[in-house]
Amino acid sequence: DGGITQSPKYLFRKEGQNVTLSCEQNLNHDAMYWYRQDPGQGLRLIYYSQIVNDFQKGDIAEGYSVSREKKESFPLTVTSAQKNPTAFYLCASTWSVNTEAFFGQGTRLTVV
Amino acid sequence: GQQLNQSPQSMFIQEGEDVSMNCTSSSIFNTWLWYKQDPGEGPVLLIALYKAGELTSNGRLTAQFGITRKDSFLNISASIPSDVGIYFCAGPTSGTYKYIFGTGTRLKVLA
Numbered sequence: 001d002g003g004i005t006q007s008p009k010y011l012f013r014k015e016g017q018n019v020t021l022s023c024e025q026n027l028n029h030d031a032m033y034w035y036r037q038d039p040g041q042g043l044r045l046i047y048y049s050q051i052v053n054d055f056q057k058g059d060i061a062e063g064y065s066v067s068r069e070k071k072e073s074f075p076l077t078v079t080s081a082q083k084n085p086t087a088f089y090l091c092a093s094t095w096s097v098n099t100e101a102f103f104g105q106g107t108r109l110t111v112v
Numbered sequence: 113g114q115q116l117n118q119s120p121q122s123m124f125i126q127e128g129e130d131v132s133m134n135c136t137s138s139s140i141f142n143t144w145l146w147y148k149q150d151p152g153e154g155p156v157l158l159i160a161l162y163k164a165g166e167l168t169s170n171g172r173l174t175a176q177f178g179i180t181r182k183d184s185f186l187n188i189s190a191s192i193p194s195d196v197g198i199y200f201c202a203g204p205t206s207g208t209y210k211y212i213f214g215t216g217t218r219l220k221v222l223a
Contacts, residue, residue: 006154031209042200043155043213050209058210090154094211098143098162098204101211103154 002027006091006104013078013085013111021076021107023091032074033092033101036060043090049074078109086111116201118214126222131188133217135201144184145202146175149216155200159186191221 004025013019025032031050035043045058049068063082068074074093078085091104118135125131135144143162147155159170161177161184168175174187184201201214 004154033209033211035213042215045210048209088152092211094204094209097207097209100145100157100160101202102157103147106152106154108152 004091004093004102004104006089006107008107009105011107011109013109015111016080018077018079019085019109021078021089021091021109023074023076023104024072025074025091025093025102025104026072027093027095027102028071029093029095029102030071031094031096032068033094034058034064034066034074034076035090035092037088037090037106046076046089085109116203116212116214118201118217120217121215122218122220124220124222125191127191127193129191131191131195131219132185133187133199134183134185135214136183137203137212138182140181140206141184141203142181142206143203144175144177145211146173146184146186147200147202149198149200151197158199188219191219193221193223195219196221 007022033048034046044060046064047066049055065077089107092101094101116135116137146158149155159175164181165179166177172189176185198216200216204211
């Protein structure tokens, strides 16, 4: 089945530690995205990538980093510089501009 | 960052009732997308609209692309308990890969 896979579903991190969230897609989509969702709020764009080896900051990129070494993969690292990392993180992909965006199941990150 | 204005923010309705929600923007969109999100899950695409004035149905759901290209509407007919969730509108900013999302409409259905 084609789709987007995020792992893990739940993640716990100690303060001061970096953590990497995985996102893999087999839809052959060029563009991939990371969003953050806080309770009762909408989606905010962290980073997006239009093509391999290229990515752009979104609205809330501070404290996050990404890489796009393969078309299928777009991992997100939440660094210790992110002040409020506890949130629900969503990965998405699109084939091109003005096309449908498809989402993964999300990763809930909790800092303990 | 930019966001779409979505209303109402929340709705409590009786099972069997029809539901209407809308999304407005200060700028023109070429594509409108409607999603449903269940708690703890990723949003699932319900309907995609690509043309001003377009009216598209998906089962009990009907969505319309406003003729001004600055708004869109989603209707759910004969609501059932599994319609509970958060409904988001979304659209890509013109000519870019950046998608903007509405603030969501939280729907609760009372049996």
